[in-house]
Each structure stands twice: as C-alpha cells, then as structure tokens.
Amino acid sequence: MATRETRKRPNILITGTPGTGKSTLAPKVASNLNMEFIDIAGEIKKFNLYGEYDADYQCHVLDEDKLLDHLQERMDSDEGGIVIDYHACEFFPERWFDLVIVLRCDNTILFDRLTERNYPEKKVRENVECEIFGTILDEAKESYSQEIVHEFSNENHDQMAENVRKITELALKIKKKK
Numbered sequence: 001m002a003t004r005e006t007r008k009r010p011n012i013l014i015t016g017t018p019g020t021g022k023s024t025l026a027p028k029v030a031s032n033l034n035m036e037f038i039d040i041a042g043e044i045k046k047f048n049l050y051g052e053y054d055a056d057y058q059c060h061v062l063d064e065d066k067l068l069d070h071l072q073e074r075m076d077s078d079e080g081g082i083v084i085d086y087h088a089c090e091f092f093p094e095r096w097f098d099l100v101i102v103l104r105c106d107n108t109i110l111f112d113r114l115t116e117r118n119y120p121e122k123k124v125r126e127n128v129e130c131e132i133f134g135t136i137l138d139e140a141k142e143s144y145s146q147e148i149v150h151e152f153s154n155e156n157h158d159q160m161a162e163n164v165r166k167i168t169e170l171a172l173k174i175k176k177k178k
C-alpha cells in the first residue's frame with residue numbers, strides 16, 4: 001500500500017463543483033505530465049458502480065464503496081502517476097493523493113455552463129449554491145493536509161492554460177522531492 005513517501009510518481013485529484021472544468025482540465029494535466037488519466041464518471045457507468053435509484057434526481061446514486069474497491073489496486077500501487085477528476089473528494093482514502101486541486105468558478109459563469117448542460121433548474125441552483133459556499137474546498141481542506149490542497153480559479157481559457165502549467169509545476173516539484 002503506497003504512501004506519499006513511497007510513491008514513485010504523484011497521484012493528483014482534480015475536484016470542484018460540477019461545471020468548474022474538471023473533465024476538460026484533468027486530461028490536459030495528465031498528458032502534460034505523461035501520466036494516466038482515469039475518467040471516473042466513465043468508469044462508474046462502464047462498471048455499473050451504482051447503488052440505489054434516486055427518484056428526485058431521476059438517476060442512480062454512486063456506490064462509493066464499489067468505486068473505492070474498483071480503484072484501489074491502481075491507486076495503492078507504488079507506481080503512482082494517476083490523475084483523476086471527481087466532483088467530491090472526502091470519501092477517497094487520504095493516502096491516495098499527493099496533490100488535491102480544487103477548481104473554482106464565478107457563480108454566474110457556472111450558472112451558464114450548467115444551464116447549457118440542460119440540468120434541471122433545481123440541480124443548477126444547488127450546484128451554484130455549493131460553489132458560492134465553497135463546499136468542495138471546505139471538504140478538501142477537512143479531508144487532506146492543507147499543504148497538498150490548492151485552489152485555482154478556472155473561468156476562462158487563459159486561466160485553464162495557466163492552471164495546467166501550475167499543476168504540472170507542482171507535480172514535478174513533488175517528483176524531484178523523492
């Protein structure tokens with residue numbers, strides 16, 4: 001079972017409210033660092049890692065234990081070098097990550113992005129409120145050591161390019177440390 005001290009290459013979690021740009025940015029970071037990107041949302045669907053059906057939101061609910069079991073072998077490997085993105089972070093084992101990146105976005109920009117996805121009005125509102133309250137950032141700070149949590153605004157393409165550069169730099173610094 002690898003730790004931050006034993007892992008050959010860093011594992012990176014990109015998190016943030018839905019719509020903050022995780023699935024756009026994470027593959028770019030992985031490619032920049034020649035690391036593996038795991039598409040969590042895709043794997044949940046492909047391997048049916050669901051629990052019960054939520055009638056309110058008319059969708060299946062993730063079974064977190066099934067997801068953790070599914071990821072464990074790769075995430076506990078001494079190799080490391082994995083980038084994942086997910087809109088929650090508190091249920092992953094703290095030992096899995098060397099960097100936790102929380103993407104942020106102005107709530108009006110986020111509102112437009114989520115509306116464009118045709119989310120139901122209730123789901124748009126709840127996600128925008130979550131971003132206003134900084135819920136994901138709070139979860140990250142409560143779940144991981146402060147020094148590995150970084151918050152980046154991700155509102156336009158210049159910021160995305162700058163964020164890819166900064167995250168790459170942070171990851172390479174960790175690699176050099178070993």
Ligand SMILES: Nc1ncnc2c1ncn2[C@@H]1O[C@H](COP(=O)(O)OP(=O)(O)O)[C@@H](O)[C@H]1O
Nearest residue numbers: 018019020021022023024113154155156157160
């Ligand atoms: N930095 C950015 N600047 C402008 N648009 C962005 C940026 N990041 C993502 N987007 C756009 O915002 C929408 C949501 O991005 P996405 O990566 O799907 O978010 P998430 O994976 O966090 O839900 C997409 O239409 C995407 O093209």
